[in-house]
Amino acid sequence: MSPRKRVAVLISGRGSNMTSLVEAARAPDFPAEIVLVLSNRPDAAGLATARAAGIEALALDHKTYTGREEFERALQATLEARRVEIVCLAGFMRLLTAWFVARWQGRMINIHPALLPSYKGLHTHERALADGVKIHGCTVHFVVPEMDAGPIIAQAAVPVLDADTPDSLGARVLAQEHVVYPLALRLVASGGTRIEDGRVRVADGAERPALVSPFFPA
Numbered sequence: 001m002s003p004r005k006r007v008a009v010l011i012s013g014r015g016s017n018m019t020s021l022v023e024a025a026r027a028p029d030f031p032a033e034i035v036l037v038l039s040n041r042p043d044a045a046g047l048a049t050a051r052a053a054g055i056e057a058l059a060l061d062h063k064t065y066t067g068r069e070e071f072e073r074a075l076q077a078t079l080e081a082r083r084v085e086i087v088c089l090a091g092f093m094r095l096l097t098a099w100f101v102a103r104w105q106g107r108m109i110n111i112h113p114a115l116l117p118s119y120k121g122l123h124t125h126e127r128a129l130a131d132g133v134k135i136h137g138c139t140v141h142f143v144v145p146e147m148d149a150g151p152i153i154a155q156a157a158v159p160v161l162d163a164d165t166p167d168s169l170g171a172r173v174l175a176q177e178h179v180v181y182p183l184a185l186r187l188v189a190s191g192g193t194r195i196e197d198g199r200v201r202v203a204d205g206a207e208r209p210a211l212v213s214p215f216f217p218a
């Protein structure tokens with residue numbers, strides 16, 4: 001097996017997706033290892049979870065920097081010092097500049113709680129319910145300067161039920177986020193993706209993570 005790719009997970013909050021990546025990376029055949037968890041908020045609950053799992057966890061408080069660029073330079077230096085090869089955004093609530101995104105082009109992925117390109121931005125579950133859509137879900141994609149855009153690596157779909165609230169729908173989506181993010185990282189870290197005309201192509205023989213949730217309650 002080629003050496004495992006060194007991954008940093010960037011968070012701002014509870015870090016449940018980060019935990020799903022950490023757990024997946026415990027498998028001996030997983031092509032990536034989580035070497036760093038980094039939060040822009042010192043109070044992010046995910047930092048303690050990562051430390052408890054034996055992973056280096058750091059806070060770079062964006063408020064202590066004079067601006068976005070200075071913050072990102074510190075972030076970049078931290079990632080370089082740990083020889084990070086892939087960045088996973090997992091509930092990281094800071095917009096990243098084109099400068100930073102360019103440094104990680106094709107090597108930075110994000111999870112979004114909607115079936116992109118629908119419902120970019122915040123409050124995705126509320127908006128899906130308000131529109132009365134019957135299928136909702138989540139997307140893992142490569143990061144480009146435009147928010148919640150970028151080539152799609154994997155998606156999972158869930159049904160929207162009549163009795164759903166934003167919380168119940170969000171919980172159903174989150175359960176699939178925890179499945180699809182590790183699958184997407186596995187694919188990217190093993191070199192199974194290439195970007196062609198803005199679309200992700202999966203290499204022949206690579207496991208295909210594009211996923212439709214089988215969950216459909218009676």
Ligand code: GRF
Pocket residue numbers: 011013014015016017018090091092111112113138174177
């Ligand atoms: C997830 O819903 C993710 O899709 C979104 O932010 C949330 C983060 O949750 N980008 P967690 O911190 O991973 O639990």
